[in-house]
Amino acid sequence: MNVTHSFNARPAMDGDGVNIRRVADFNLQRFDPYLMVDELKSNDEQDFIGGFPPHPHRGIETFTYILKGGFEHKDQLGNVKAIRSGDAQWMSTGSGVIHSEMPLIENNEGLHGFQIWINMPAKDKMRPARYQDTAGQAIPQISNSTGAVLKALAGQWTFAENTGFVDGLLTGLAANGAIADVTLTSQGVAELALSQHQTVNLYLYQGELIYQDKTGNEALASAGQLLILDSQASIRLKASSEGAGLLLLAGTKIAEDIVHHGPFVMNTQAEINQAISDYQQGKFGKIS
Template sequence: MTYSTARNILRRIPGQPASDGAGVRLRRSLGSRPALRLDPFLMLDEFSSSNPDDYVAGFPEHPHRGFETVTYMLEGRMQHRDHMRNTGDLGPGGVQWMTAGRGVIHSEMPQQHEGRMRGFQLWINLPAAEKMQPASYRDIPAAEIPEITPAEGVRLRLIAGRLDLSGETLSGAVNGDGARSTDPLYLDLRLEPGAQLALPVPPGHHAFVYPFEGEASIAGRPLPARDATVLSDGDHVVIDAGEAGAAMLLLAGKPIGEGVVQYGPFVMNTREEIEQALEDYRRGVLTA
């Protein structure tokens, strides 16, 4: 494939220690402050601990409106339950993709009392025209996520989106048909020591990488570990792994370009819509 413009490092969003749910300890990069978002992405949390005190309380029942949540597990087990009577058992390599839309009330609770719990939760915004759509949920086992070797020493899991590689179009487990207006691309990349990967990224999409193991660089500039590194525009990115190899997430999405007003688990376009969400929740009609 012939590329024209390489994406480079634009800025860094440092990961910060945080706590959510009933006291789950995590590291938040995107969304640690309202100014630290990347349209259409609202938040990225990494949770990683072998201490059950850091995760066992989980995320008891709580509401959402106006966006999508994507939970990706690397280690451990989590169970999802929601008001639609969905139950999802999320294990290593699995994904849950939930569109809160008009409203959802759900819980995410660990299914272990010891061992390591490790994974990520991503929040993706919805445009105003889609914020009040009916809620939906999909549980995606690890075996349903395509895994390919696009270059020597590189392993790629295509969670969402489409990739054009060597003249072949590959579709991810979610959104492979481009139906979602934000057209998200979600990749888990694993590079062996010294490996290099040139990867297409849709021009005009906002994109960032989140390295969580090893060392890597883009255009000779190192990628800070466990920070979100925002990329400039372009049609591809070239990633070089260091001596220890590297593991990272790469995410890209079509920007919405609308105002964002967030109050906890509600993300809307105006303050009045937030007040309505709060009132709907108090009256028990958030999901009606």
């Protein structure tokens, strides 16, 4: 596979003192339509016990996927859901959402999950909010004969050897967003043809991947790296002896100027100022 750029996730803190690893690019938008990937991974509840108390968003979509542990989600729309291991959740904030995400401390098993921010095109940023989750449903998946399992979280996916198509349960993501979780056994291999997408990003959360760099030499990607792939080239994922777990983030570029301020992502500073004013005046509503 052709890797055009690579980025390392950095330690960060958000919410009420939650420790995360973050990779983001709001300025150059090289992940377009994706803006940010936050990974929360810890067996120490002090790293996440504070959770994410009520806070607003406008102009983005948040996509949450949990591998271990869980959160309880609440929002001003009346949605109250426990999002646990294997569950995914999508919230298209549009003109405004207030939500909270508080950890479920049930089995002292720790927490491992992701929140991904997807940009919204200007024409949709002020439409009403939308919400979906997969709680209580099995995530559709396919496997191949070379040690790969692909779980379709959103969008349609298949392996290049045509093992059949699988559709994610979450639909309607901005910019034709498609997200999958791929696990590879030791030395496992998966080949995908994703030329229908303008953007393909890969976030490696476990193990190692072997690939060729721009000079044709063999390179190794490790957990905590985001790779931008050439979607028009064949994508061959090969794990090292450690195996690998990764997220594939595909979609169509929005290619619009944005202004980012905290939880708001709009197209102009005037729109950011309006978002702040609307929130301060209580126009986003409140969680009952």
